Every structure is written in structure tokens, then in C-alpha cells.
Amino acid sequence: MKHIDAVSHTRGESQFVDDMPQPSEMLYAAVFSSPVMHGKIIALHVQDVCSMDGIVAVLTSKDIPGENQIGPIIQDEELLASAEVCYVGQPVALVIGTSPEIARKGVRKITIDVEQLPAITDPKEAFSKGNIIGSPRTFILGDVEATWQKCDLVLEGVCDIGGQEHVYLETQRARAIPLEENNLCIYSATQGPSAVQRHAAKVLGLPGHNIEVDVKRLGGGFGGKEDQATPWACMAALAAWHTKKPVELVLGRADDIKMTGKRHPYKSDFKIGVTKEGKILAYEANHYQNSGATADLSPAVLERTLFHGTNSYFIPNVKIFGVCCRTNLPSNTAFRGFGGPQGMFVIESAIAKVAEKLDIPREEIQTKNLLKENDLFPYGQQVGNCRSLLTWNKAVEKYKLSEIRKRVEDYNKTHFEIKKGMAVMPICFGISFTTTYMNQASALVLVYTDGSISVSTGGVEMGQGLKSNIASIAAKGFGIRDIRIKIESTNTTRVANMSPSAASATTVLNGNATLIAIGQVLDRLKSMVAEELGVQDKGRITIVNEKVLCDGRETDWTWDRLVQTAHLNRIDLSAHGFFATPEIYFDKIKEKGHPFAYHIFGTAIIEVTLDCLRGTYDIDSVKIVHDLGRPLSELVDRGQIEGGLAQGLGWMTIEDLSFNEKGQLLSGALATYKVPDVYFMPDDIELTFLEDEGNTLGPYGNKAVGEPPLMYGIGVFFAIRCAMRAFRPQREFALASPLTPERVLLQLYAD
């Protein structure tokens, strides 16, 4: 099956929030935000704005009828700053005008007096001053302290890991429409419709049922709209509530980059102990997460850093410490991988250090320590259905790793200023929300008398192909053609209390809920037809290709007849399905449990060419063996892998968030913040899928695919480093990302 929206996308007919026909009298909002990193608000001057032609209202925290609070985990985030501002770009006031241009012009006229306070941008500094969010966490396995002296080699190091801007092509946006009697409908580009509903209700002081949130699709999300679509939707709702007019709020790119959070930068220290053969005996890491100004989802992101702190390796003695550090930057948030990539980067860095010290290829250490079935993770879960070695070995054989290694070395012997580099990157990524209660989903399945079907779930389509997956699941589930299925927008009046579309779990959760609903309808239909056919056991009835079979033989019942007859017999053709992932739990006091339904494995081999005169590089190839289970649509899953890879490669190399000492983002536009383009990505990308008997939890053996491939991109850092070492073998290079051409060149010629 192809991407269900592909045709309308190519025709430009797919509607995003602001493509819907505009209601008459719609107003437009723009946001005034803090110009400074930290300070007390002394005065806000809006008089000049209020008198402007076309300006309808200027709203501040005082105009919030309910609670000025939108923090998702910890209540530390105001919708509009009331007394104190904590980062450049923090929303302070909302200007509403008759056109977006007028509203923006109004914003430019606002001035603010702030008594500035000291600001912090470095997570370690924040930690040392006690500026932390929640409590630090520590995962322990075995006893590292007792092990160091048993190791032949113990090394320490520091990593400085950069953040990443989401660059969803559709910036944040929402449209709120006031309805009768204090009801509001919000069209929001959010991954979490229920979060928008909850917070809009809270801000307006209304019960949840007054707020309807509808999401048709997103122009990309990548985590950036999991929690941080909420403020803009709440602001549009606040404006609509005040003006009693529809209000649309669309952030321009510059405002979006300035005001929203990003992937968390980390500073991490590690200590690793190995035998002379390269077996890792002990590993210790301390992760200082740069959380930004508020908690947002940071504690959950940190948790995943700890979960994935040992990546694909079994290490018998582990101590991983992590802490969320509060700084004066926009609050960092979910981004594909959700803390996992940072944890993996640090262990891969530690392995690089060991390999460099022992003067052997990195992959020799990696291969000696890969996870095996039933090995224990530091968080107490045993690896099941482990495919770590399997994907590794397959990559080694299929892509001829030893030949690649030899080719690189031979090339480097005969070339002076151009060097090749390579790295292998295995991944192991846990599937489930690590916050156990979030692993639930509902679906509403409606069968109409003409046999067509409407499916609503709590999942949001953001390009990842969820709608295609659900349609394919529903068609398979019923035994009918997929053109019968329509996937509806995601709407809080059809599905309540949704978890956000995140954690790569959207298809698993919502697909299973859909199947449960379908099972109920099918059960009723089968009972009816069994009776009509005089068959005792309805289990003998199946539906295949829209035909009703009994014991596998055709009957004169078709899907159409079945549905029509059921309706005449007053049989319910609608059902609500609910799914909760079984067997997962986590004890946060002991820091042990079984947080993941299963793990995704894979191995990538990355090759690069480095121009050591100019410091610039090309990624030559990426070759992947990926554990895909049984894809619902190979085309859709392939797209997820390639797109995730691109983001991972970008994160490690050219995506450079750089703030000045005033806390202003220097790379605050797409002219300065560089994401992969068509030339950046290698032409040579090979994918091999490891198909298996299927994963019992995913619908039809399907496995989660959204996030894991991003982490293949980490390999490029070590491939470039490998090329750098070929040019300057004696040199110690920093473990700092992104490894921009600047960082490469300055390190090659540090003398």
C-alpha cells in the first residue's frame, strides 16, 4: 500500500490548518516575546499598539480567565509570562489584528522594561548552582566501583552534544473557532490533541468537554509538536474566547525557531573499563541535560537517555546518572529518539576512545560486546527476541565490512589530503512510552450501510504514514478492500484521552485498538451470518476479499449483503476499541522493571570522504540492516528509515544551534541553520530488512519504525573522526557534536 495521502499531496490539495477556507471575520494573532534571557518584568508598553488601525486586542497574562499554566509534567510553565521571563523568545503578550501583517506590526511596537537577572546557559553550571528539574536519576547494574581495578584499561572522557531544531516544514499553528455557549473548536497542528484540549480548558477555566480539538494532518512534527503545539493552540483559543471571533495563529519561521524548544543538548562525562581483548567490564556515565527554562517533557527525555545509555551492548557493571538542568534557553522538548540518541552517543564515544587507545578499529570493540538473548539491561529488563548480533552479522557479510575497512585503509595510504573514514553503528531502541500509563489507545470504527467504513483513532498523521497503516490494518481486519476505509481526522469528541502520537508507538497502540473495535463488529456480524447459515460455531466464518466464507468455502454472502442485513436486523455496526500494552511496568524507586514491549535492532555502516585541506566532507554511503518485522507497507517504512537517517546525519554534522552571550540564537533562520539538502545525503543508501516471524504485539507482525533509524546517523560522527585520525594519527580529538567543517578543520590544525 502507498501513502494514503500521496495523491492529494502531489496535487497540493491536502489541507493544513491554514488551508481550510477562512471563516468570515477571522482575526489573526501574533506573539510578543521576551527580548532577554532572564529578568523581572517591570512594565509592558502596549498603548501605541492598541490605538493602531486594525488592532483588535492585546492580551497578557492578566487576561487569562482560568489558570495561566501549561506545564505537562511539572506545573512550571506559564502560557504568557506574568512577572518573570526566563528565556529569549518567551511569550509575554498576544496581539490580535485583522490581518497577520497588522498583528505582526503591532508586536513590533510593543516595548518592555525588564530588570535583568543573571542567566545560565550551561547545564553543568546550572547543576552546580542547584538549578535542576525533578530529582536526578541513577540506573545501576553490578558494581562499577569494585570493577575498575579488574580492568586492563580504564579511560575517562567528556562529551559535548549539540541540540537540534526540528524544522518541521509547517511551522506551529492553530485556528480557534468560538461556538455557541462557551464551546470552542480548535484546529491545531499538534501531535497531542488531548494535551491541547486539557490545557486550553484549564487556561479558559472551562470543562474539557467545551473544547473540541481537531487535527487533520501535520506538515511534520518529529516531536516538536508533541507538547509544544499546546501554547499556540491555547493562545488562539484565548484570543477567540475574548474576541468571540475565529482567530488564527501561525508562527513565522523566525518566531518558531526563536520561541520553541529543540532536542536537548547534553554535557556528559564517562568512564569505561575494558579487558585487553576489548571486553567492556564497567561503564559509568553522568548526563547533564540542558533542559531549558521549564520542565516540559525533559524528565521523560532524560529517562530514555538512561534507558539507552548502553545502546546495543551488554555491560555487566553499569552506573548511569542523569539530571535535568534548568537553564535560560527555550524549553527543550521531544525530538525523534527522545533522549535515546544522546545516551547512545556517549557510549559510542567511550568505545571510540578505547579503540583509539588500543589502536584497533572501533568495530572490533563493538562486536565483542553486543547484546545476546536474555542479557540484562541496567534497568532490569532482559533482552527478548534479541537481533543485535543478527543484524550486525548480516551487515558485516552482506556489505563486506572487511573489504570496506581495507578499501578505506588502502585509500588512505595512497592519498595525503583526502582521507576516507568509516564507522559501524548498531542500534537498540526500546518501544513503548517509558511512562507506562501512556501506553493506551482507543479507536472508533463505524460501518455504514453501504459497506464503507470510517475509522477514528487517537493517532495523528504527520507524514509518518499512520493513516496508511491504520487503513491497511482495518482492511485486513475486516477482510475487505482498503478503498472502503476512510481514516478520519483526529478529534477529541470521537476519541477521548489520547496519548500523543510519539514514541514510535502510534501504529502499535492505535492499530491494536482499531483491531479490537473491528473484532467486536465482526463478532456480531459473524454471529448473525452463522445463524443464517445454520452453523453452530461462528469461528468457522471468515471474510476474505469481501466474501463471506464458511470453512474456507464461498457462501452467497458478501460484505455488502452482510452489512445491509445486519442493519435491518438492528445489529450495532459501530464499535469502540481500547488497547493497553500488556506486561510493561517500571518501578521508579528501584529503577528496575520491564518498561519496553520489545526492542528494535539494526546496524549501519557509514563511509565518508574528508577533504583535510578544507575541512569539508561528503557522506559516501550508508548501508543498513534493519529489524523491520513484517511491514504493513514497505514503501512507508522505508521512508521512515531514510528520513530518520537524514535527521540523524544532520544532527551529528551541520545542524548547528549557536547562541550568543545574550541568549539569542544566531542560527535562527534556515539561511543559518542548515538541514540536509538533496546533495548532502549520499546517493548510495542501501537498506536490507530483517524480516522475522513477526512481533506478536504489533498489528500483523508490524514493528515500530519511527525513531530508531535516526540513531544510525550517529555513525557519521565516528566515520569523520576515523578520517581525521587517518590524517593526524597522534591527535586527540574532542567528542563534541555537531562535527561541523569548522570543528573538523580547527582540530586538524590545532597547532
Next chain:
Amino acid sequence: MPLGELHGKHLVTIEGLNMDHLSPVQQAIVDEGATQCGFCTPGIVVSLTGYLMKDKIIINEEGVKKTLSGHLCRCTGYRSLKQSAFFLKDTVEGHTGIDTLVANRMIPDYFPGIPDRLRKMQSSVFGAGEKSTDYFIAGGTDLYVQKGDLLPESKVHLLNLHPEMKAISKKNGYIHVGALTTFEEFANHPDIANAIPDIQAYMSRIASLQIRNRATLGGNIINASPIGDMTTLLLALEAVLVLENDAQSRTVPITSFFRGYKQLDKIPSEILADILIPEFPLNTKINFEKVSKRKYLDIASVNSAMKIRREDGIIREIGLSMGGVAPVPLFLKATSHYFIGKQVCRDVVEGAFSIIQQEICPISDIRGSVDYKRLLARQLIIAHFTKLFPERVAVRDFYETY
């Protein structure tokens, strides 16, 4: 682009490409799974269709990449988009060009009639705008980025309505390049290709096809960005600028045109009309270097150009320029002067390192730190000489000890 420039033209958007069935471009994207969230897709469809509208093109991955060079897609990772080249090769090659595409139902059938329909429309004469103006707009590729919010309310003068400022011709020992010549027109002109053999390769590193189709040489110079790519190239070529103010005209060497950060030897009402590139003897060699964070579609951290001519192994003429290392695009006068009368060898090149460090004064910004830019200055000098005189110097000579 200013709306005024659309006067008398037909603008095609995605809506104008839709037919009852999918076009080959649309079908390729659907079949290859080259659309995910869909937000960037309409633009890509329009660009790829534009690619096919040229007569008799050979469809290949390189062509598709060039066409997509100005598009960002955050979902697909581009492989599936590149893959659409193969689909298009199979279905469209041999059928490109508007008439053939129409005959094969690959674009809507109104296309061939567009010129006729435009002619029939009563077109009132549309003025370029007043001379006393807040802004001259050429391609607008810089102006709309910098002043997008202010332009709609300002008085503007649309230079593109002066087609006479576009021609390229040879006269009196100069190649005359009209200031409104776009980057693509410049690179594709035979006189330029003759004079600067590698111009296509340099061009591929500058902006994107879409921008190069709009951006003008004049805009690059007047914009006075210390890092303008064409400006750096023209500095090394020691071009001469022709400035006009009503009927009056004067010439200024580009090497003395830039006075300070965004300060020019030009009064606001003057228009840059022509750029004169001195014709140079055949044995002149030219090289352009650009280092940027992203290799394509990015502004340089540092760029540099060199024009050099030797006689009997002795450097007789040299023009060296560098961008991103001073408040202005810099002609490296002292460094250039140092080389005159010398041979190309390691010691001579190394001798320039300290001179160039005196001549430049970079600042730290998002394009790079001071240390980085100073280091690049040295590296790019080595790059010029090792690239143009591989028989005389190699990179290894400078870093033997590594």
C-alpha cells in the same frame, strides 16, 4: 519576487498543473513514496515539471538533484525523490518540452496557448516605478529576505523592467555584463564559459537553481555582503563597474568600490548598469574556492578567488580576493602584490601566509569563529596554488611533518 514583475506574464502554480489523471511527476512521487507530510511536495512538483518543460533534455539523477537543490524536505531524506528520476526517464525522456508534454497529456493542454492569451489581453504599460525610490529591486533574492516586512509599504523601482541591463557582449577589451544578468545567465553564456572554464562547478556551490535564476550580479555587488560569491569572483577579475545616475555615467574599479561595512562608493540614486570584466590573455588561470557548513545551498564561511598569469614561470599578474574575512569583500592587495615577480613554489606560497593574516580582520559570527576564518584564509591560498599548479606544489609540501 515583486508582484509587479508578473505583469504580462502567466504564473503557474500547482493548481495549474493538475489534470484529471496524475502527471508523470506526480505519479513518480506517489509511486516512489517520495511524499510524507506533503508540505513541501507541491513546490517540488512544480520544479520538476519545470525541469521537463525544456526541450530534449536527458533526464538523470544529476538533473533531478539540480532541480531540487533549492527545496528542503525534512521527511524523506531525498532518496525517494532522487529515485523519481528513473521513473521520469522511463516515462518522459524523449517527450520533454511543452508541446510534446501536452501531446502526451503530461501537462494540461492550455500551456501552448498561453502566449496567445497573454497577447490578447489588453496590457496597459506598466512602469518600473519612480526613480526617487526607497528600494531598487533586482532579483529581490536578498531584499525580500532582509526587508520583506517593509517592502509592501515602500516605494520601489523594479529594475527588471529594464531589459537593456541584461546583455553580455565583448567590446574594447572588456566583457560587458549587464548588472541585471542572473547568475545562471552569466554561467551559461559562451563568453563567460570561455573566460572562466570552471564557472559551472563554482556556480553549483552558489545558492540554488531557483535563486540563481533570479539573483543578479548587480544585486550581489550592491548588496555588499562581505561574503558575496560573485563579488569575490569579480574582485579577483578586477572588474570595473559602470554606475548611472539619470543620463550621467561613471566608472569605478570594483577593487575600490567597497568602503566599509555595507558602505559603497555610490550615492543612493545611482544604478549599477554594467560590469566590465577585462579580457585576459589565454594563459591566465582562475580558481574559486568556497567553504561553507553545508556544501550546497549555503553562504560561505570564507570564499576566495584568484586570477593568475605567469610568463616563463614568473608570476606577472595576480588578483586575489577573499570574502568573509573583513567588513567588505576584500581585494587582497598586499598579498597579490607580494606574489608579483615570484615563482610558484612552496616557500613563496608560505611567505604569503603572514601577509594575508595582516590583511584580513575577520569577526566571529554564525559562519565561523575568527580562528576558523584565519585558518581558512591560509588553507584557501594553499588550495588555489595546489589546484592550479599541481606540478609545482602539493598540499603535502605544506604539512610534510604529518
